[in-house]
Amino acid sequence: MSDEFQDRDFSDARFGTRAIHAGQRPDPTTGAIMTPVYQTSTYVQPELGRDLGYEYARSQNPTREAYEGNVAALEGGKHGIAFASGLAAIDTMTKLLSAGDHVVSGEGIYGGSYRLFDQVIRRLGIDFTFVDSGDPEKIREAVRPETKLIHLETPTNPMMRLTDLSAAVETAREAGALLSVDNTFATPYNQRPLELGADIVIHSATKYINGHSDMVGGMVVVSDDELHERLRFLQNAAGAIPGPWDCWLALRGTKTLHLRMEAHNRNGQRIAEWLEEQSGVERVFYPGLPSFPQHELATRQMSGFTGMISIELGSKERAKAVVEKVRVFSLAESLGGVESLIGHPAMMTHAAVPEQTRREMGLSDGLVRLSCGVEDVEDLIEDLDRALG
Numbered sequence: 001m002s003d004e005f006q007d008r009d010f011s012d013a014r015f016g017t018r019a020i021h022a023g024q025r026p027d028p029t030t031g032a033i034m035t036p037v038y039q040t041s042t043y044v045q046p047e048l049g050r051d052l053g054y055e056y057a058r059s060q061n062p063t064r065e066a067y068e069g070n071v072a073a074l075e076g077g078k079h080g081i082a083f084a085s086g087l088a089a090i091d092t093m094t095k096l097l098s099a100g101d102h103v104v105s106g107e108g109i110y111g112g113s114y115r116l117f118d119q120v121i122r123r124l125g126i127d128f129t130f131v132d133s134g135d136p137e138k139i140r141e142a143v144r145p146e147t148k149l150i151h152l153e154t155p156t157n158p159m160m161r162l163t164d165l166s167a168a169v170e171t172a173r174e175a176g177a178l179l180s181v182d183n184t185f186a187t188p189y190n191q192r193p194l195e196l197g198a199d200i201v202i203h204s205a206t207k208y209i210n211g212h213s214d215m216v217g218g219m220v221v222v223s224d225d226e227l228h229e230r231l232r233f234l235q236n237a238a239g240a241i242p243g244p245w246d247c248w249l250a251l252r253g254t255k256t257l258h259l260r261m262e263a264h265n266r267n268g269q270r271i272a273e274w275l276e277e278q279s280g281v282e283r284v285f286y287p288g289l290p291s292f293p294q295h296e297l298a299t300r301q302m303s304g305f306t307g308m309i310s311i312e313l314g315s316k317e318r319a320k321a322v323v324e325k326v327r328v329f330s331l332a333e334s335l336g337g338v339e340s341l342i343g344h345p346a347m348m349t350h351a352a353v354p355e356q357t358r359r360e361m362g363l364s365d366g367l368v369r370l371s372c373g374v375e376d377v378e379d380l381i382e383d384l385d386r387a388l389g
Helices: 015-021 062-074 086-094 111-124 136-142 165-175 225-238 244-254 257-275 295-301 316-325 355-361 377-388
Strands: 079-083 102-106 127-131 147-153 178-182 200-204 218-222 283-285 308-312 341-343 367-371
Touching (some): 015 257, 062 079, 062 244, 079 225, 086 178, 086 218, 127 136, 136 165, 165 178, 257 308, 257 377, 316 377
Parallel strands (some): 102 127, 178 200
Antiparallel strands (some): 079 218, 341 367
16 A cells, blocks of 8 residues: 555644545545545455455454544544444443443433433443433442443533533542543534543434434543453444445535534524524524523533523413424424434434423423524524514
8 A cells, every 4th residue: 555545644734634535544545635535344364264354344343443543633533433223332332231220310311321220221230320411429429339320411411401411520530430421512613521521422323423414323432441442342243333425425414514513503592592582482592592501511512502592481382383384494303414404302312311301301392492403593593583483
């Protein structure tokens, strides 16, 4: 292989440069600047007992490796491990645990994560305690001698509740437990938990990482070499890997992550400020607002506040009327794409969470979640104005 095409070190580069270049190099065969889609299930070995670094596509794929290296660099980590979905990433992470172990989890996690923990992993002999992770003391009080993992989302989905990551790191260290942070909402552009001391960062790459609503994927990022080896073994053993085309789509998406997040942050802030002035909106949940209870914490551990906003409209009937009247926003699951989406968490993303738990979280039937895209913000505001009117 030509020396010109060896791996280049972008560890000291700024975010946008890493987004475009990290983890990648020109194709060694042709010099193609874009990483090819290595659409293959196996690799030819030149002789028995010797391969060229690749044996079987569940274990290795060059497209996937470039994608993993890129996201790891954006998170400030050493190792990325890609999966077929965000839930596959979380499921594989829980396989680090054994029967009898205990997990402290934020109660405000994505509904699918709650369902996985409560209805699937719990049956395997791993216990869970769900707490309000916005209160550092409640996390600390839930820790037991058998606690091996503390799992958080910050901001939470959909209440935008934040966790003080520095306090959570201290609790995890005292307990001898791993700290995992689902960073899907914030993205590495706005928040990097590994740099604050977390052990594991998880993404539903379907969302902002990809950013174009055309693939499903998950990613785990770590810095510890031993932890990476354990997770890599599990990735290969369980096999919940993304295909090369999905990896290529996500890698294409990360190249504009810094540009897209600037637009998402800008639109989210502007729309949240506008919503706060509307008489038909009872409450706006957005960390970028000075009125948000954890705004000071948000400004301390985040550099931007994304396009995710939740609003309380007072009743299910009012929420239904609004989500069905929009024309630029689309009523759909998911988030983080360039297009704006609107949803009703109680009936959509968090339907798997017991009603009593939703109420304790403040997730009412009148709550509506917005994923503000990168359209012209005036058009988005006009659309919401019509729907709210």
